[in-house]
């Protein structure tokens with residue numbers, strides 16, 4: 480798939496594989512497309528057998544491939560790949576419930592590979608824990624990976640749009656920036672994280688709100704506003 484191939488050229492995406500799973504990894508991911516997802520579901524990641532995470536399948540909503548912006552699809556692949564990594568780590572790591580992990584905030588100084596290798600999942604790897612980890616620590620990773628594929632997935636004429644919008648609740652004018660767009664994109668799917676609320680995501684330089692995130696999603700994925708045909712083969 481074109482979008483996956485572009486991602487695979489991202490050095491950060493490659494580092495994620497190499498740092499975390501090195502060359503001896505026996506993790507294998509198969510990508511599939513499904514026409515039977517509801518529009519609200521972009522993908523699902525699941526192990527191919529109940530007792531092993533070595534082989535996993537990431538199934539993407541086929542309709543989204545044709546209706547969403549390629550950068551949105553790239554974000555979905557990044558998000559689902561992180562789930563696959565975390566599934567694998569949990570299944571193959573030591574699971575010692577008497578030795579609970581340090582606060583993930585203690586792990587902030589680690590590289591991503593160290594982080595994912597060292598993180599003790601408290602034997603309770605699940606989507607909610609994954610989303611907490613992603614929200615608390617992996618947003619910069621997702622933003623970096625999206626930035627690395629940005630130039631190949633965003634059309635030249637769309638690089639510097641003059642675009643204003645007026646999101647609820649107060650209808651104040653916002654001007655579209657790709658920096659904000661990519662940040663909000665990385666939050667997609669993390670709404671259940673413990674510290675995710677419309678008001679607590681106050682990361683410096685971003686005026687964050689759920690409404691703004693939703694407006695960005697609608698704008699980016701409107702093919703009459705942005706050219707979606709940068710990655711069609």
Ligand SMILES: [Zn+2]
Nearest residue numbers: 558562606668
């Ligand atoms: Zn998820």
